[in-house]
Amino acid sequence: SAVISQKPSRDICQRGTSLTIQCQVDSQVTMMFWYRQQPGQSLTLIATANQGSEATYESGFVIDKFPISRPNLTFSTLTVSNMSPEDSSIYLCSVGEYEQFFGPGTRLTVL
């Protein structure tokens, strides 16, 4: 299984600011995904980030709010832009297909 790290592990941010979350994998992977887990809730897919192409966003998520970069096969970033308290969630990256592994998550609190 892949070893996935995320930075930061947690952050407290002010309304209107932006935060960039990093996801690093210890091996090259094709498929990488970003999910959101709101407090006490299940996981919802934000977007699929594949190297060399634009990220594909799910309904309800837009690039202006959640821009994603995927510069290579081991790294991706998710930015949460112009944050509001409703963005307070855990953001998780995952990699793989058929066996999908998750990072530890970034716990974001927006005041």
Place this chain on the structure above:
Amino acid sequence: QQQVKQSPQSLIVQKGGISIINCAYENTAFDYFPWYQQFPGKGPALLIAIRPDVSEKKEGRFTISFNKSAKQFSLHIMDSQPGDSATYFCAAEDTGRRALTFGSGTRLQVQP
């Protein structure tokens, strides 16, 4: 079409008992069905998974039963232990996007 329905929402089992969590799906494009275990403050960990061409898969104390015609699958935890206390999510992966659609989760508490 993309929804995966999971029940029960919470479950309390005595140590040594059997925990059973059920999921149902509609989308026939799903072709891989994993279960994840999540402890507080941690990311989900892949527990066990099954493909629709088999009806059952067992790994240690964990068993997935799969009913393709009914579009249902379940997780059985045999000899449940207090260390199994966590939130369990079923999920389904589709053939096109390879992204996961998650169930709503089951909070399992195993009492000593």
